[in-house]
């Protein structure tokens with residue numbers, strides 16, 4: 001039997017929030033995040049120029065998956081939604097740079113690393129939901145079109161069918177316009193611009209980021 005779940009409170013368990021946010025950081029770290037911290041949603045930079053980078057130069061995921069631009073939540077919509085929230089948990093996971101560089105030799109490691117980030121986001125979001133912060137939602141890293149459906153011809157959700165990984169897949173932070181580079185740098189953590197033409201030995205590490213907007 002699992003632990004008993006508290007009934008919903010009108011204030012969405014406001015009083016427990018500081019302790020709950022601390023526990024979410026702990027959980028993210030226990031699941032493999034390298035760093036985690038609580039942030040105010042007013043400190044989340046949302047910028048249309050971020051999703052422009054999905055289109056120019058064109059990413060393989062652009063227009064190819066339900067959780068990628070231009071099909072997913074628009075930056076303006078997210079900006080508006082965030083006005084209803086105050087606190088979030090941001091986390092990063094350090095990975096070897098060769099995992100980020102798009103090299104066919106490291107596809108398996110890349111998919112595993114991104115899937116792990118989705119797992120952390122799912123787990124923390126789920127914790128918050130069962131703690132009574134039932135409006136919590138999260139964004140992961142990279143495209144679910146690659147991370148979960150890379151071997152498939154199409155995104156099933158775009159064909160009007162059920163997403164193959166409906167509970168696991170999420171938009172990435174960058175797909176909805178969050179400036180991940182700026183957020184991570186502002187948190188005091190290291191992140192490097194690893195582009196498609198990068199060589200792994202140019203960087204000390206790669207970084208994947210995720211976020212759960214809690215309340």
Ligand code: SF4
Pocket residue numbers: 065066067144145146148149154155156157158162163164165166169
């Ligand atoms: S079907 Fe696959 S590509 Fe489409 S939204 Fe779901 S996980 Fe993403």
